[in-house]
Amino acid sequence: MSRINDVGGMHGFPPIEREIEEPPFHADWEAHVFALNRALIGRGVYNLDEFRDAVERLPPQEFLASSYYERWFRALSTLLVEKGVCTAEELTGA
Amino acid sequence: MSGDHTGTDAAIAAQVRHVEALLEERGLVDPKELDRAMEAFLAKANPDNGARLVARAWLDPAFHHRLLTDASTALTEIGLSMGGGLQEQRLKVVANTPTTHNVIVCTLCSCYPVALLGPSPTWYKSEAYRSRVVRDPRSVLAEFDFHLPPTTTITVWDANAETRFMVIPQRPKNTDNLDEHALANLVTRNGLIGVAPL
Incomplete structure (x- = not known):
């Protein structure tokens, strides 16, 4: 069964929106998420396939409502809990 | 969450x-x-890398052949590797001709030759591009103001976790007198993705 990310050939999406002179990241936190993910994969906390899987199994509604790097941050957070690096409570600061 | x-x-x-x-x-x-x-x-991962590969391939037919047949090895000849992303990936390079055109995408997520092209633009990662370019590439290219003749065959390459693609655009006309550096300056990121002519 396909997951929400599997959009190849799907009908109904609008024309492509382009941003002229787009920077690599639109906010500082996006660069931090990118760097954190590289560091965690580099340290073997999880691997790239596990990361992709964590992005792609986000609840569909959450997936669609999130920006690209928000998805990354959600996936990274999921894996930190699943790998026992920290608890869900620690993650949210609760 | x-x-x-x-x-x-x-x-x-x-x-x-x-x-x-x-x-x-x-x-x-x-x-x-x-x-x-x-x-x-x-500093390391940007489209200048892809542009250098293309300029060398335009000037050196033997390198062009090696790039198409075993890109991962060929790119080490000019000091590049695919390790600029999260982990080393295989690279396959495809070349445009007067009658055939190539475009790259990742329909499942955002796989992209980051080491050679730098971070990908947001539109490359959008559902709109990923869903539509495999079904109707000609219309998608037209949205980039790139109008290919109906006789041109378009191939769309869908990247995955292990393999990334890069396009060698056609060498612009009247560039016979240009050296490798000047040729590399003509190559754009969108040309290497396949959504723009040079």
Whole structure:
């Protein structure tokens, strides 16, 4: 069964929106998420396939409502809990 | 996670800072090292790399052949590797001709030859591009103001976790007198993706 990310050939999406002179990241936190993910994969906390899987199994509604790097941050957070690096409570600061 | 993903940019920035501090506390990341690694990555991974490969291929038919048949090895000849991303990936290079055109995509997510092209643009990662370019590439290219004749065959290459693609655009006309450096300056990121002519 396909997951929400599997959009190849799907009908109904609008024309492509382009941003002229787009920077690599639109906010500082996006660069931090990118760097954190590289560091965690580099340290073997999880691997790239596990990361992709964590992005792609986000609840569909959450997936669609999130920006690209928000998805990354959600996936990274999921894996930190699943790998026992920290608890869900620690993650949210609760 | 609760449904707080629609929070503001400031809210998510605070969450990211919190997680980064937590990981620093656990000894898993060093913020100074993160900054250094990012600077080094962004300095190294940019479309100049892809452009150098293309310029060399235009000038050297033997290199062109090696690039098409075993790109991962050929790119080491000019000091490049695919390791600029998260892990080493295979590279397949495809060349445009007067009658055939190539475009790259990742329909499942955002796989892209980051080491050779730098971070990908947002439109490349959009559902609109990923869903539509495999079904109707000609219309998608037209949205980039790139109008190919109906007789041109278009092939769309769908990247995956292990294999990335890059396009060799057609060499522009009247460039016989240009050296490798000047030729590389003609090559654009969108040309290497296949959504723009040079």
